[in-house]
Amino acid sequence: METIDLKQRIAQGENTTTEFKESFDQEVIETAAAFANTDSGIILIGVSDKREIRGITIGKETLRNWSNRIAQATDPRVVLEIESVDIEKKSVVLIHIAESSIKPVSVKGRCYKRVGNSNRVMSPQEISQMHLNATGQTWDRRLAGNAGSDDIDPKKVQWYLTQREEVRNVARPQDMDVTELLKNIKGSNREGTPTHAGILFFGNYPQSFLQNAQLRIVRFKGISVTHPVLDRLDCSGALWEMVDAAEEFIRKNIRLLSFRTSRSFQRDDKFEYPLKALREAIINALIHRNYQKHSDVRVFIFDTRVEVINPGTFPEGVSPDAPVHEPVNPILSQFMYDIGFIERYGSGIKMMKRLSNEWGNKAPRYEFHPLETKIIFDSPIQESTYVEIDDISEQLNERQKNALFHVQKSGQIATREYAEINHISPRTAYTELKDLTDKGLLTAVGKGRGIRYVRKMDDQVTD
Structure with missing residues (x-):
């Protein structure tokens, strides 16, 4: 030199x-x-x-x-x-x-x-992970302790096959039992002992063998973890089950905003964050984390932001600015791709940024620490360009929030459907749906038993 x-x-x-x-x-x-x-x-x-x-x-x-x-x-x-x-x-x-x-x-x-x-x-966990990386072996391919074939839930395997066929057009294998299938997809070894990936995706109760494979979500009142806790959920089960449970919890604990735009008198409502982007962040944290660390994945919901914390760091050479796909757990990544929970490898970071921009929010930002990575979604409320913003979530019960989410996904909901989803009487369902129409969130379309409820826009005229 x-x-x-x-x-x-x-x-x-x-x-x-x-x-x-x-x-x-x-x-x-x-x-x-x-x-x-x-x-x-x-x-x-x-x-x-x-x-x-x-x-x-x-x-x-x-x-x-x-x-x-x-x-x-x-x-x-x-x-x-x-x-x-x-x-x-x-x-x-x-x-x-x-x-x-x-x-x-x-x-x-x-x-x-x-x-x-x-x-x-x-730490011992870091030493083990470094050894795996040096030998080319990944954590998700290692055997899951004392787990055996009896610890695999055949129903979850069948669900996976159905999803893979519907989403990726992969034909279901004929005349192949669960044990053989798991071997083929690296869910077990040749002797039928489940791998970490197999247990985490198809296990009866994965946390029996992987205690740190959990997702903890907390809703704080305020902007700091020192502030009171309003709600919390400790997610367990298979990887995809935790993702679905997390989305449901987040949907109930972020604000549903009703607004008028500056260029129109129309009124609309939406969540303060794009749910698809939050879901993607959680999936990325679960499949790309270092499972040899004792910490779990955490999601903290504050008044002004949502933080998704992954006990791990980006692989060497990979960053938010250069999101080349380098999976820490490639088998788990493949399983998630098979069922449609993720798309093209390495596209998640760009997708979260795009979804946030389309939603009118800032792009998510990252904070890096030696032992963890944090992705932060800022709330648009303080800097919104909307003329009017009303937080209406506190005026609704959980059943009504579920109904609005259902209408956003399906376009409509009927009284009987509302009653069945929430396990309540038709009379209560009618009363709560009428309350949503009175608040200007839904409107009734049709007559008699054919009445259905759809999203309401200001100045909309109905028969």
Whole structure:
């Protein structure tokens, strides 16, 4: 490396690939291991952490001794190059550490990872995940502890086959039992022992084997987790069951807004967030998370935003700006694709942005932490361009909210249907539907038993 390049590197300070040391010590060895476990790097000995070039005195065997000490203290041994360079007429030792092809590298039984400008001891879960990544094996393909074929729900397998056929036009296999099918789709090994993916998608109760494979949703009153909790739901079951339960909860705990646009006297109503975008964020968190971490996926609903928190980080080389598909759990991703819960691989981030823009909301933003990734959907209320916005959700009961959601999806609802969905009498159904018409949210169309309720627009005239 040229002297001018080294000066520029020193001026930039310590970071994920650069470390300064005034002398050779144990931390040099730990840094070498951290670089080998992460993304390579250089160690400059004779430079202070304040970027001052102090220089260092070395003898004939110094470089050889330091090289041997690093090699002997690391397992597997790191690949390094060491040399002495002159910077501002002072001797500085440059040690270049290559990224190891066999990971993780340990020092006295400890594994280190480079995070920012420091070294961090890796957790057992991180060590296991790094080993899997290095060997090309993924978590979802590993066997699920003591699970057996009896822990698989055949009904869930049949549901999956039906969905796959309807959504992806994949014919159902003929004369193949559940055990053989699971082997073919990597839901189990050759002996029929379920994989993590198999249990998480088809298990009777996946959390018996994967306690952290849960989804926790909390609705706070206010803008902070220190504020009172209004509602919460701990989702469990198969992966797709948790997604559906989460959507139902969110729909009941975000505001249904009624508004007039600035260019029209028409009135419309919609949720403050695009549900499809929130659903996509939750699916991404569930299928791309690091299941070896003890944390669960969390969704926090505040007055001004919704946060989806994934206990994991983007794969190396992947970011919101460069969403190349690099699945952490490719089998789970395939299962979700098969049933239509996700579309083209790697399209989720772009889709969430597009849906938010079409909804009139800001694009979701990301916050990155060493142990988790957070995607944030901001509420449009404070910055809305609508002339009038009314929060009507507090005026409705849960059955009425369900009815409005049903009408948004299906276009209409009848009194009998409302009663059946909510397990109430026709009289109560009629009363609550009439309340929705009185509030200007629905309008009755037709006569007698043929009456149905559709969305109401202002100044709409009906017979």
